[in-house]
Amino acid sequence: NAGVTQTPKFQVLKTGQSMTLQCAQDMNHEYMSWYRQDPGMGLRLIHYSVGAGITDQGEVPNGYNVSRSTTEDFPLRLLSAAPSQTSVYFCASSPGGSLYNEQFFGPGTRLTVL
Amino acid sequence: AQTVTQSQPEMSVQEAETVTLSCTYDTSENNYYLFWYKQPPSRQMILVIRQEAYKQQNATENRFSVNFQKAAKSFSLKISDSQLGDTAMYFCAFMHPNNDMRFGAGTRLTVKP
Numbered sequence: 399n400a401g402v403t404q405t406p407k408f409q410v411l412k413t414g415q416s417m418t419l420q421c422a423q424d425m426n427h428e429y430m431s432w433y434r435q436d437p438g439m440g441l442r443l444i445h446y447s448v449g450a451g452i453t454d455q456g457e458v459p460n461g462y463n464v465s466r467s468t469t470e471d472f473p474l475r476l477l478s479a480a481p482s483q484t485s486v487y488f489c490a491s492s493p494g495g496s497l498y499n500e501q502f503f504g505p506g507t508r509l510t511v512l
Numbered sequence: 513a514q515t516v517t518q519s520q521p522e523m524s525v526q527e528a529e530t531v532t533l534s535c536t537y538d539t540s541e542n543n544y545y546l547f548w549y550k551q552p553p554s555r556q557m558i559l560v561i562r563q564e565a566y567k568q569q570n571a572t573e574n575r576f577s578v579n580f581q582k583a584a585k586s587f588s589l590k591i592s593d594s595q596l597g598d599t600a601m602y603f604c605a606f607m608h609p610n611n612d613m614r615f616g617a618g619t620r621l622t623v624k625p
Binding site: 431438443446486498 | 516555556557558559603611612613614616617
């Protein structure tokens with residue numbers, strides 16, 4: 399099993415550009431989520447999904463869109479990048495429908511918005 | 513909204529000794545879940561231990577144990593027999609049953625040989 403994979407590992411964008419961060423898992427986990435980690439802060443939940451076709455907002459959803467068309471994939475879209483979105487982004491998955499089950503994290507994507 | 517506070521930005525401990533990391537949280541909920549995650553320099557997030565609020569017994573995982581004080585809203589992590597591989601950022605996290613997850617700012621732990 400590859401676990402949770404994220405692409406790209408690094409990305410530089412200009413203000414106003416859009417892009418999609420990819421996340422995939424091969425463990426047949428129902429639950430997937432996206433976090434951002436800023437310096438000096440813990441992870442903050444952006445969006446999550448409890449299964450294909452179901453998504454919900456977390457603590458900091460503004461400026462991001464998600465969709466879940468398959469169990470395996472959970473892409474995060476930045477519609478119009480802003481410098482405030484410079485961060486490290488983590489995708490995670492867990493079995494069952496709750497975060498209480500152990501979350502398996504991807505390696506992260508470091509995004510810089512100029 | 514739930515908040516999680518880790519009051520120790522940095523800590524250090526000698527190899528083989530014991531260290532305790534502090535965490536407090538604020539919530540009006542009665543049922544929730546608490547976690548400690550470890551983030552080594554590789555940046556990979558790893559679950560260390562978790563606790564269900566309705567369980568009075570403190571969770572233990574090998575050298576890691578927690579002191580859960582529900583009334584005080586405190587959830588500290590004790591690492592016994594510290595090893596060099598324990599050097600990492602440690603994050604305390606709170607989860608509401610609706611899957612709202614909040615993390616503290618972290619404690620950077622250094623284990624010295």
